[in-house]
Amino acid sequence: MEKTIKVTFIRGLNNIVLDEIKKVPNLKINYQGDESLYFDFIPDFKEVLTLRSILNAYVVKQGDALNPHYLSNHKSIIGELIDIVIQQPFKYKSFKLSCAGSDSKEVKEIKRYISNTYKLLESEESDLEIFIGKSGNTWEVGVRLTARPLTLRDYKVENIKGGLNPTIAYAMNTFCDLTSIKSYLNIFSGSGTLLIEAGLVNKDLNLVGFDHNGKTNALAIKNIKKAGLIKSIKLKTADIFDAPQLGTFDVIASDLPFGMQISKGEDLEKLYKAFIKYSDKVLEKSGKLVIYTTEHELLVEIIGKSRFSVTETLELKVSTVTGGYIYPKVFVCKLKI
Ligand SMILES: C[S@@+](CC[C@H](N)C(=O)[O-])C[C@H]1O[C@@H](n2cnc3c(N)ncnc32)[C@H](O)[C@@H]1O
Structure with missing residues (x-):
């Protein structure tokens, strides 16, 4: 049973993840799925952890025999994976084992083994995340390589409802040629995710964002400071309906208000029309x-009546905090000549 490295990502971001991996030496992909892919094991996984398009990374073993019953009789298989992860300079205190049938005798035995061998407390909010499950028809056991999910970026000290998943922000920015453009505007900037992910790629860009909510902007400023980008990003409190005069830009990136994030009484169609009109300007x-x-249907209709045309689309499936899914899309648009 060979060890491999597994990374997970949002469905629909496959090509973005593959493009990012291509730029990292030493990562040899041996299997690709719709929401995960596997690399040959490398003892130093620092490079894997630099990937910004992935949700999480794990060291895993796969095999038809690796069910909870077998693993409870061969605990060193899990032990070997945990040993790899806890070598890192981090003081692990707690663990969580995700596995169907968690009340079974076998799973309880595995938990006891982990707790006693590694002196870790079992906790829902844990540092060490272990899973046993099925991957297709094969059993898989894995341990997350990081104490926190990779999507919880260090700069995110403040969150807002409806904040954008940073891996999606990264993906949107890959369409923006960030290293060759000069200016980037983020309309509806919220907690600043798109601006920060862009600034981390090129801090010398003229990065400007605006949002009509002053309190949200104050939170974004904290995130921007934490990211070390306070000198690179200008944030304004402004309403799209007032068409703020901020200059012209090579790129506009925007996570539009939708669903619950739309203010009471605000008309989405009016808002999207104002957004497209302003972007054109x-x-x-x-x-x-x-x-x-x-x-997307509303947006596509409005774009259809504008001077913009859609050149690329990503169709995503994103899980929500309530355990459901949303099906957003990313549209890359250009002005018709
Ligand atoms: C989907 S959120 C953006 C989230 C952001 N991408 C993040 O990661 O935090 C939409 C934002 O649009 C802002 N907004 C809504 N209506 C607006 C308007 N008329 N003018 C400017 N901003 C507006 C909201 O305050 C909210 O922060």
Whole structure:
């Protein structure tokens, strides 16, 4: 049973993840799925942890025999994986084992083994995450390589309802040629995820964002400071309906309000029309407009009546905190010549 490294990602981001991996030496992919892929095991996984398009990374073993019953009789298989992870310079205190039938005798025995051998407390909010489950027809056991999910970026000290998953922000920014453009506007900037992910790629860009909610902007400023980008990002409190005069931009990126994030009494159609009209006004002729929303039908209709055309689309499946799914899309648009 060979060890491998597994990384997970949002369904629909496959090509973004593959493109990012191509740029990292030493990562040899041996299997690709719709929401995960596997690399040959490498003892130093620092490079894996630099990937910004993935949700999580694990060291795993797969095999038809690796069910909870077998693992409870061969606990060293899990032990070997845990030993790899806890070598890292982090003081692990707690663990969580995710496995169907967690009340069974076998699973309880495995938990006792982990707790006693590694002196860890079992906890829902844990540092060491272990799972046993099925991957297709094969059993799989894995341990997360990091104490926190990779999507919980260090800069995110403040969150807002409806904040964008940073791996999606990273993905949207890959369409923006960040290293060759000069200016980037983020309309509806919220907690600043798109701006920060862009600034981390190129802090010398003219990065500007605006949101009509002053309190949200104050939270975004804290995130921007934590990311070390306070000198690179300008944030304004402004309403799209007032068409703020901020100059013109090579790129506009926007996570549009939708669902619960739309203010009471605000009309989505009016808002999206104002957004497209404003973007037409402030985007450079050869610029790109990159948009994220679940309200794609409405947006496509409005784009259809505008001077923009859609050049690329990503269809995503994103899990929500309530355990459901949303099906947003990313649209890359250009002005028709
Ligand atoms: C989906 S959230 C953006 C979340 C952001 N991408 C993040 O990661 O935190 C939409 C944002 O649009 C802002 N907004 C809604 N209506 C607006 C308007 N008329 N003018 C400017 N901002 C508006 C909201 O305050 C909210 O922060």
